[in-house]
Amino acid sequence: MQGLMMNVPLTITALMRHAERLHGDQEIVSVTADAPLHRYRFADCFARARRLANALAQLGVQPGDRVATLAWNDYRHLELYFGISCSGAICHTVNPRLFAEQLVWIFNHAEDRVLFTDPMFLPLIEKLKPQLPALEHVIVLTSAAAMPQSALPGLLCYETLLAESDSEFDWPMLDEETAAVLCYTSGTTGHPKGVLYSHRALVLHAYAAGLPDALRITRDDTVLPVVPMFHVNAWGVPYLATMLGIKLVMPGPKMGDGETLARLMDDEGVTAALGVPTVWQGLLNYLRSSGRRLKTLKNIAVGGSACPLALMKAFEEEQGVWTLHAWGMTETSPLGTANIPPSNFAELPPEEQDFIRASQGRPVFGVELKIVDGQGRTLPWDGRAFGALKIRGPWVCRGYYRMAHSDAHDADGWFDTGDVATIDPRGYMTITDRTKDVIKSGGEWISSIELENIAMSHPQVAAAAVIGVHHPKWDERPLLIIVSAPGESPAAADLLAHFAGRVADWMIPDAVEFAEELPLTATGKVSKLTLRERYADYVLPPTA
Ligand code: ADP
16 A cells, blocks of 8 residues: 655755745855855846846757756855756756867767866866857856856856846646756766756655754854865755755855865854865865864864874864764765764774765765675674775766666666775764775785874875885885975884884885875876876885
């Protein structure tokens, strides 16, 4: 027998309507390319989204068409999120930091008909346009007064387009499975893969992210997403803010600028912020060098790559800010696990506290995790057994856009994350590595993340990465690459001595190399691929 409850579609149009009615007066503050600080309200955002929907219709955009964005985090990008998806088209957020060849590949694979771009990316689009046959319209996200000169024929201005469009629009009733957003993974191996989010998945993800024990963000927070809106929907923050009525502060193109971030946080009363570890390391460096103490920030959510424990402790001790470690992927919308400490955390011994804090946390309700061995057998949650991490849930992708077959999905509907992890009896999951970053030494696996965590706890280290390099006897051995803290020049022997007693002797790196900085990927993570290429012919010292 079936239940007798209404089957109301879960769409982000419903989220938008809810926000308009209940918290239309909540503020959205943005840094943009053409204004140092723009301020308006959710009601203004959605009113402009209606004009945008009319403009899209005028441009001939049909339901299911892909409409690309090449933009930083600001209010216009938020209008695109809702205006495009709620009119039944697909908002395809493109990462402008990708290489030109990857961008061409992605635009052509998605067959974007329309592109909205920040003015600063126009030179790039001018260069790529001849290779993008499907692209019919390019709209610059700026005002008529700030329209840049361009050789591109038929270039349109966003503000003019909105001003000339009707302000009334009846949002269509969409099926909740309708595709809303398309986002490609950065594709460090092979071509990028398109993850196609449905309205339903985005709404369910927002519910999950808004639970009190997920990201610990509530209506009373003021939130600064430093994770870009082209990187897994800024981790769902725009939808979460719309659902709960949260004041949003958007950094525009100033994501990597510690001074701007600190000023925005203090001036706007930001209490929670989200970003990858390199962003927080950059902010910490700025705070240390300026001697500044943040006034209102309480929590930062950090994910995208493993957050060193030393960084979390520094924020807590120096700024009174708690870091919430979370794990996820483009394929998981992204929330998979969030690190909420157990209720008895304060009574636990320090090593136990450190273990929990460094872990990626527990699965939020809705997603299920398992770890499996090489034969696909499920491994125990004992905190020691490690294996391939698999996930399933209503906001995990079941395939890739325009890809007939995915090797990452098994017959039982689980998705292989490409990560290697342990899970302890309480459900705390610890990523030991990405499968491709694990160091295989004489048949044993060494976790690069664990070694990096130890290196980062050395006071003279600003950043650390560990990669496997070829060894004639052991196949691979760990090489530690260090960026020294400002004004410091640690000795290699001291750095290696720091590992003694913290890991088994055979796991200690064989050598140390010093670098000015670590190479980053398009999503701001340390690029192990580039490091492996750079040290491909590295010869380890003969004693090893
Ligand atoms: P890409 O980095 O390829 O653009 P994603 O942003 O989807 O793609 O990255 C997902 C991957 O990032 C995960 O599979 C995992 O390896 C890594 N990751 C994400 N969060 C964490 C975390 N908190 N700790 C360790 N690794 C993480």
